[in-house]
Amino acid sequence: MSTSMKTKIIIGLIIVAALGGFALSSYINRIMNAPGYSASISTAPAYSVKPIVNTKAVIISGLEKSTKLITNEMDMVCDIAVNDTWLDLSIFSKEQIFSFEGHAAYSADLANISADDIVADNDAYTVKVYIDEPSVYNIYIDPESIRTKEIKNGLLRFGEVSLAEVDIRALMVTAEEQMKATAENDENMQKARENTVQSVTELFGKILTNAGLVGYEIIVIFK
Secondary structure, three states: OOHHHHHHHHHHHHHHHHHHHHHHHHHHHHHHHOOOOOOOOOOOOOOOOOOOOOHHHHHHHHOOOOOEEEEEEEEEEEEEEEEOOOOOOHHHOEEEEEEEEEEEEEEEEOOOOOHHHEEEEOOOOEEEEEEOOOEEEEEEEOHHHOEEEEEEEOOOOOOOOOOOHHHHHHHHHHHHHHHHHHHOOHHHHHHHHHHHHHHHHHHHHHHHHHOOOOOOEEEEEEO
């Protein structure tokens, strides 16, 4: 084969290759620009890593401004009998009932809660909190609520029992003591515990929710 013929063949192959490459490029462009075509890049699956949350720190921080949590209040009435009998004789007897209205407030002390009192399980989504028993925080008696009730007079006694201001103050102290004793009886303290559990659960749930932590079960345990 002559040199001239070899040269013609090489030139021909180059032209064919160029035309083939152009045709392939045009075909690919038509496919990619066709309606409905989408391309995707496959990557290795990303593993979900659960963030480490210091639930204790969130709760302690949320309690910084809390000292006492008023969990419930209860209206109360106390009747006190005042005896003003002379000479211990029935004909000189005089007794009158004085009625006092007030209310008792129960509280849970949050100031003493530390990290040691909180057990958080971020896998089980539970938070246990150990707190002191609720207590009667305050007994308030409205001085304007004092009322006189029935009077029992002997044959030779008339009118109502007369009390000086100092006597009324002494009666209010007695009424407060009696109201507190009633507020601390077993039945009322059980109600106070139930209300305390509900109030603390709501408070802790709100603190966690505000921090973006949802779905936690709050378990309140009294020390």
